[in-house]
């Protein structure tokens with residue numbers, strides 16, 4: 001927490017209240033100027049660095065992002081940083097119900113627009129119930145997937161386009177942006193094969209989580225290309241991590257990215 005405190009002192013040397021500029025700095029939420037839930041939250045006397053950090057993990061199914069997210073959580077907790085691990089779709093009671101429908105391979109009739117709407121329903125609930133409160137409590141939120149997934153899968157994979165996704169994000173999610181996004185990049189065949197094998201071994205009875213994994217290689221190529229386009233568009237937010245190395249190498253790359261981009265201390269680098 002040392003870094004938070006010293007940065008906070010720089011922003012607000014005489015203590016509270018911090019400057020208006022400091023209040024507006026977190027994410028792009030306040031910068032949109034739109035009134036709404038998040039804006040109301042941040043308009044309270046909350047110093048900038050009392051706000052936590054939102055770190056999202058993105059990538060194809062089977063890219064190893066969930067394992068790496070857990071490893072990062074362990075490393076940050078070892079530094080006594082307050083970490084909250086969560087996921088999308090899901091993360092709340094409501095969101096997990098929505099998830100069950102979205103990933104169930106029996107849900108063959110779900111049309112792309114309904115799928116996108118459900119992703120955002122889960123996200124809006126998650127932001128309001130879990131993510132925003134945790135950030136206001138100064139936590140580091142590690143979220144397994146966020147709006148980039150909707151842009152890559154529904155925008156790219158389902159061909160609904162980025163514009164629809166970004167507009168919905170602005171309307172339903174107050175345009176909240178992650179402080180850092182780790183994009184686990186890996187080749188399509190390798191990732192999806194891994195996800196399918198994992199899913200087969202987990203499947204119980206007739207219900208499974210394999211709806212997306214049934215998609216074609218062309219679908220996942222579009223997903224990957226959209227992810228890479230997002231990373232090119234927002235290089236200050238999105239770090240591409242080559243997910244093809246060993247889990248340990250990948251973990252070290254992620255720690256380095258987190259340390260560099262967010263100036264957080266981590267157990268392994270000691271800086």
Ligand code: TMP
Nearest residue numbers: 061088089119145146149150153154212
């Ligand atoms: P997971 O297995 O990584 O938890 O994600 C479940 C599936 O949901 C995965 O195949 C990707 C998909 N997904 C979307 O298509 N759009 C989204 O916005 C999100 C969050 C996930």
